[in-house]
Amino acid sequence: MNRLFWIILSAVFAIFLWQALVLVTGAPSFILPTPFKVLQTLVASRELIAWHAAITITEVLVGLVIGSVLGALTALQLMIFPWLRRLVMPIMVFSQAVPVFALAPLLTLWFGYGIWSKVLMAVLIIYFPVASNFLDGLRNTHPGYLDLARTMRANPWQVLFRIRLPAALPNLGSGLKLASVYAPIGAIIGEWVGASNGLGYLMLLANGRAKIDLMFASLFVLAAFTVLLHLAVSWWANRLSERATGYSAG
Amino acid sequence: MSESVSLSGSLRVHDNTWLFRDISLSLHDEGWTCLLGPSGVGKTTVLRLLAGLETHGDFTGSIRTGSGSSMPECAYMAQQDLLFPWLNVLENVKLGARLRGEPVNADKAIEIISMVGLSNHSHKRPRELSGGMRQRVALARTLMEERDLVLLDEPFSALDARTRAEMQELAHELLQHRTVLLVTHDPGEAARLGDKIYILNEQGLEQVEAKKQAQIAPADGDETMRRQSFLLRQLRERVS
Structure with a gap:
C-alpha cells in the first residue's frame, strides 16, 4: 500500500514538473503541450490511438514469443552440441556489434510494410539476450550437482533436462525480463522506418503535422503498455525462478 | 558381490x-x-x-x-547436501533412478525417508528444512542408491x-x-x-x-x- 502511495505521488510530482516547465518557459502548445491538453487529446482520439496501439501490441507480443522461443531453443542446441557452440558463438557475438537498428530499412525492403518486418526487428533485438542468458545458466550448473549425477551414472539427457534446465530457469527469466523491455523498442524502430500503421507511425505522423499533443498521447500509451508488459513478464519470470530455487526473487 | x-x-x-x-x-x-x-x-x-x-x-x-x-x-555424499531446490524431499530421494531413466521404487523411498525420521516432511522443499534435516535427506538419497x-x-x-x-x-x-x-x-x-x-x-x-x-x-x-x-x-x- 505504502509502495502504491509513493508511485502515485511520484506520478503527480512528474506531472507537476511538466506543468511548471510549460508555465516557466511559456512554450506554445505545438512545441510542448500541457499535461491536461495531452489528456484531452488522449480521450478525444482514443479510437485512433487504440487502433494503432493494437497493431503495435500485436507486433510486440508476436515478436516476444517468437524471439524468446528461438532464443531458448538456440541455447539448448548450443548446450547439446559443443562444436556448434564453438562455430556459432563468435558469429552471435559479432552480430551484437552490428547496430540492429541499422538493419531496419533492410528488413522493410525484404519483408514489406506489414507487421512482419516489425516482428522480425523485435525478434532480432531480443533473441541474443534470451539465448545468451539461458545458455549461461545451462552451462554454469553447480558442479556438485554434476558430480552427484556422475556417481549416480546419470544419462546425459536426464542431466540436461532434470538438472541443467531447471537450474537455469532463473537465468531464462532474466533474459525474458530484458526481452520484454527491448521488444517494444524493436517494433517502434521498425514502424519509424516504414509502416502505414502502429504507434510509431502515428507518432511520426503527428510530429510531422505539429500535433505534438497527439504524439505525447501515443507515447504515453506505448510507455504504459511497455511497463505493463514488463510487469507481467517479470511476475511470470519470478514465478519460474521461485519454482527453480524455492526462493522468491525480488 | x-x-x-x-x-x-x-x-x-x-x-x-x-x-x-x-x-x-x-x-x-x-x-x-x-x-x-x-x-x-x-x-x-x-x-x-x-x-x-x-x-x-x-x-x-x-x-x-x-x-x-x-x-x-558407489554412493557419494558431500559436505554440501546438494539437494535440488526445485524438488521436494521425496523427489530428491528418488533422484538416482530418475537420472538413470529407471523406474523408481517409491515404497522404498518412503521407507528410507522414515528411517531417517523425516516422514512428516516428505513433501517439503529443501529450503523449508534445517541444515541437519537437509543432510538427513542427503543421507536418505545416498541409501536409496543401495x-x-x-x-x-x-x-x-x-x-x-x-x-x-x-x-x-x-x-x-x-x-x-x-x-x-x-x-x-x-x-x-x-x-x-x-x-x-x-x-x-x-x-x-x-x-x-x-x-x-x-x-x-x-x-x-x-x-x-x-x-x-x-x-x-x-x-x-x-x-x-
Missing part, C-alpha cells in the same frame, strides 16, 4: 608440485575407513579419484575397481555439534555392512566412527589405527576421548 576400489599413485597439481606422492589406499572390507588430515593436503582429491570424479591435477598411478569398470559402483561402497566427503562438518553427533550415529546405524570411506578433518569424528584410520598429510598417507568396532563409539566415552587425543597428537606431530 560387493564393490571395492583401490588407488595407488601420485598427483601433481598444475604448478608442478606434488599434492601427494606414492600413496596407496584400498577399500574392500566392510566397515568405516576414515581419512583424517588437515585442510589442503588432498583428502577430498583422494576421495574424488576413488569415486571417478574429475580432479584439478595430473594423477599418475592406478585405480582399480572390483567390478572392473572405470568408475566404482551401493556397497559409500564415499562420504566431510558430510557432517558444516553441522552444529549436537546435530553432528546425531548424524554420525544415524549414518553409522544405517550404513552397517557397507564399505564406507569418510574423509574428515575432525579427530573426534574419526575416533567415533573409524574402524581403520589413516592420516594424510604433507608426508604422505599412513595408517594409524585399526580397531573393528561393532557399535559407534559414544561421543563422550573415555576410550573415544583417549583415541581423539591420540589422533590429534598424531596430526600435530607429523607436521615437519
